[in-house]
Amino acid sequence: MxxxxxxxxxxxxxxxxxxxxxxxxxxxxxxxxxxxxxxxxxxxxxxxxxxxxxxxxxxxxxxxxxxxxxxxxxxxxxxxxxxxxxxxxxxxxxxxxxxxxxxxxxxxxxxxxxxxxxxxxxxxxxxxxxxxxxxxxxxxxxxxxxxxxxxxxxxxxxxxxxxxxxxxxxxxxxxxxxxxxxxINGPSGLIIAAGKGFLRSVRATPMxxxxxxxxxxxxxxxxxxxxxxxxxxxxxxxxxxxxxxxxxxxxxxxxxxxxxxxFEKIPFERAFRRPNADFTTNNISTHYWNAVSHRAPAIIYDFYLRLTGRKPRMTKLMNRLLRTLSMLEYFINRSxxxxxxxxxxxxxxxxxxxxxxxxxxxxxxxxxxxxxxxxxxxxxxxxKEDMAGIPEAKQHLKRLRNIHYLFNTALFLIVWRLLIARSQVARNVWFFIVSFCYKFLSYFRASSTLKV
Ligand SMILES: CCCCCCCCCCCCCCCCCCCCCC(=O)SCCNC(=O)CCNC(=O)[C@H](O)C(C)(C)COP(=O)(O)OP(=O)(O)OC[C@H]1O[C@@H](n2cnc3c(N)ncnc32)[C@H](O)[C@@H]1OP(=O)(O)O
Ligand SMILES: NC(=O)C1=CN([C@@H]2O[C@H](COP(=O)(O)OP(=O)(O)OC[C@H]3O[C@@H](n4cnc5c(N)ncnc54)[C@H](OP(=O)(O)O)[C@@H]3O)[C@@H](O)[C@H]2O)C=CC1
Structure with missing residues (x-):
């Protein structure tokens, strides 16, 4: 300085x-x-x-x-x-x-x-x-x-x-x-929270x-x-x-x-999730995204910390972030x-x-x-992060992206399995999709045989 x-x-x-x-x-x-x-x-x-x-x-x-x-x-x-x-x-x-x-x-x-x-x-x-x-x-x-x-x-x-x-x-x-x-006053604290992947949505008026x-x-x-x-x-x-x-x-x-x-060019180290935040503009979507993108991952992560014998801390941190957001909201929704x-x-x-x-x-x-x-x-x-750590930070974000895809696929399959077990409509949709895929593949195979 x-x-x-x-x-x-x-x-x-x-x-x-x-x-x-x-x-x-x-x-x-x-x-x-x-x-x-x-x-x-x-x-x-x-x-x-x-x-x-x-x-x-x-x-x-x-x-x-x-x-x-x-x-x-x-x-x-x-x-x-x-x-x-x-x-x-x-x-x-x-x-x-x-x-x-x-x-x-x-x-x-x-x-x-x-x-x-x-x-x-x-x-x-x-x-x-x-x-x-x-x-x-x-x-x-x-x-x-x-x-x-x-x-x-x-x-x-x-x-x-x-x-x-x-x-x-x-x-x-x-x-x-x-x-x-x-x-960390003003935007600096929120830039940290977004770059580390904690902050997923902000109630703000983009214009x-x-x-x-x-x-x-x-x-x-x-x-x-x-x-x-x-x-x-x-x-x-x-x-x-x-x-x-x-x-x-x-x-x-x-x-x-x-x-x-x-963040794509200069990621922060050891991010919790991939930086991906968005603006919400009304109460309902703000509450929804706070529950889904802020509180739920924090609870899941704390559960994981407990399972591995460590002290849970993410829910506390998330509550603090949400409190900070609520205090800054006044200034980011007006001109x-x-x-x-x-x-x-x-x-x-x-x-x-x-x-x-x-x-x-x-x-x-x-x-x-x-x-x-x-x-x-x-x-x-x-x-106080070193610029030499950027390649490793990028690798870490790639790993987080793969975990994210894996988690979403697993979640989808579980929800779907439960739906099929309980609902006739879901079963019908499932059979329709499977038979459609089967017909499509059969047609594809038949047309490639004809060409030979
Ligand atoms: C598409 C989406 C993209 C997303 C991208 C995202 C970016 C883009 C979006 C950007 C939107 C920006 C909006 C800005 C609006 C500003 C309006 C200002 C208007 C007025 C301007 C003024 O006229 S001017 C006054 C400015 N006044 C503040 O702006 C203070 C506010 N804020 C607090 O009033 C307290 O912050 C509040 C909140 C009570 C919490 O309070 P709190 O107690 O929960 O948390 P604290 O902030 O106190 O501290 C938490 C822990 O950080 C530690 N720490 C502190 N400094 C540290 C340091 N330098 N290095 C290391 N660590 C540090 C500290 O030591 C604590 O650690 P520990 O707990 O372990 O001790
Ligand atoms: N940050 C911003 O966005 C804006 C800030 N301002 C104004 O700018 C000024 C500086 O703010 P900023 O730099 O952001 O805030 P800081 O909190 O970083 O600075 C406040 C300063 O006040 C001193 N201070 C606090 N309490 C006491 C005390 N009891 N006795 C003696 N000194 C004390 C601090 O000293 P020490 O370092 O020793 O703790 C520090 O130097 C403030 O008047 C603020 O209202 C205005 C508009 C925007």
Missing amino acids: FEKVKEVCPNVHEKIRAISADLNQNDFAISKEDLQELLSNTNVIFHCAATVRFDDHLRHAVQLNVTATQQLLLMASQMPKLEAFIHISTAYSNCNLKHIDEVIYPCPVEPKKIIDSMEWLDDAIIDEITPKLIGDQPNTYTYTKALGEVVVQQEGGDLNIAIVRPSIMGATWQEPFPGWVDN AVADLIPADTVVNLTLAVGWYTAVHRPKSTLVYHCTSGNLNPCNWGKMGFQVLAT WEWSTHNTEMLMSELSPEDQRVFNFDIRQLNWLEYIENYVLGVKKYLL
């Missing part, structure tokens, strides 16, 4: 100092010396830390995404050299709307009231009121990110602030090299926009926003959408197809329109050289190439 920067700047490590901080603690538990240094020397703050879990308890999500932002703003207000405060939010902070502008939308309940209530309400009551509080937001993550933006607006005081809203962050596009990824944005594009845009905010000091807080949908759209259907096509006027304005403000170095022009991205590199990156950097 850092090879390239080390080449360009060999003493890069001297320019960076990591300090310990915990957003759950007062003053973030930063040591006195570090705090002093931060207060007196900070020029730009990029506030990225957050909880990104969709299922986080509201109390924890409020603490990390709202209260901590409020405290950081307070700390920032004591920094005399601060030029810019860049807050990283998400393009989905207002996902209850269909068209989203580069503005901060008000929240139904004031963030201050939510922060206060978290101090005295107990967990059980918070659990009970969470669905009512989050309203038409899908989870505590997007809800608290929306509250965080309002806090930035209300408590920013005289600070020079900007908000960056990325959509679904994916592997890198160009820098430091294509396909780098280090967490819905897959608003992915490469991680390096987000970094470049964020740095450019830091520069613009510090140097041009806009009069109001500007919001920048870092999205792909309106400039270079790709849909889930195209993405899924390309992911599966890449949003994000306006990108500020982002486009920023691009035009950069010099041609800066546009090249801090490239965030998503129109130049080739999706098919990007997705192929993404899958490759997942294999290399997340699964």
Whole structure:
């Protein structure tokens, strides 16, 4: 990851100092010396830390995404050299709307009231009121990110602030090299599940926009926003959408197809089944395929593990995958329109050289190439698989295909045998097929004898 920067700047490590901080603690538990240094020397703050879990308890999500932002703003207000405060939010902070502008939308309940209530309400009551509080937001993550933006607006005081809203962050596009990824958020986890053969069907709308944005594009845009905010000091807080949908759209259907096509060339090692996933579009087919393609194979495999004296684990893993799918469904069955006027304005403000170095022009991205590199990156950097293992992985998939055919044939014969034993209609069909085949063969033999 850092090879390239080390080449360009060999003493890069001297320019960076990591300090310990915990957003759950007062003053973030930063040591006195570090705090002093931060207060007196900070020029730009990029506030990225957050909880990104969709299922986080509201109390924890409020603490990390709202209260901590409020405290950081307070700390920032004591920094005399601060030029810019860049807050990283998400393009989905207002996902209850269909068209989203580069503005901060008000929240139904004031963030201050939510922060206060978290101090005295107990967990059980918070659990009970969470669905009512989050309203038409899908989870505590997007809800608290929306509250965080309002806090930035209300408590920013005289600070020079900007908000960056990325959509679904994916592997890198160009820098430091294509396909780098280090967490299983967003599509990465599902790419692993599909490549290993666990994931067979996803409830998604193939034509819905897959608003992915490469991680390096987000970094470049964020740095450019830091520069613009510090140097041009806009009069109001500007919001920048870092999205792909309106400039270079790709849909889930195209993405899924390309992911599966890449597995043909670059399979993952030790797959459970051959990668072969599809989209379902309604409840009935989703339940059907979940039962047939997810739960049933897991139960059969666990039965096999038990028989061979090993600990069953597949059903647990499958339940986890289905839970993850249910949480992501909201985002893969809808499309949003994000306006990108500020982002486009920023691009035009950069010099041609800066546009090249801090490239965030998503129109130049080739999706098919990007997705192929993404899958490759997942294999290399997340699964830590060696490319030398590809021939063996392909052999393994061939073996799985043969087992699949064998299993299906055996299943068919068993079902058929049972049917014949119990039903007159099945017997009649069976005799009809057998006599038809017999007649066909006799005719074939007779005509070849005549020729001789
Ligand atoms: C034709 C079909 C083709 C098919 C092809 C298929 C591909 C194409 C289809 C693509 C569709 C894409 C849809 C994307 C939509 C995204 C929308 C985002 C929108 C918002 C974007 C944002 O604004 S931004 C926030 C992003 N926020 C997340 O996206 C977090 C979500 N997610 C969670 O909220 C939790 O994930 C949730 C779910 C609670 C489960 O939670 P969970 O507890 O069940 O599982 P976890 O994920 O926590 O972890 C599980 C185990 O993985 C271990 N692990 C973690 N990282 C690891 C690492 N780097 N290396 C090794 N291992 C790692 C961990 O250590 C656990 O292992 P262990 O149990 O042994 O400890
Ligand atoms: N991933 C995505 O698709 C998108 C992400 N975003 C936003 O980008 C930002 C980064 O997200 P992403 O990189 O995906 O998520 P990660 O979970 O990888 O990063 C979150 C960061 O927050 C830090 N953090 C979490 N809890 C604490 C804590 N209690 N105290 C101090 N630091 C903490 C983590 O530190 P450590 O590494 O030490 O744990 C980590 O560096 C977030 O603000 C998120 O909302 C926005 C849109 C899309």
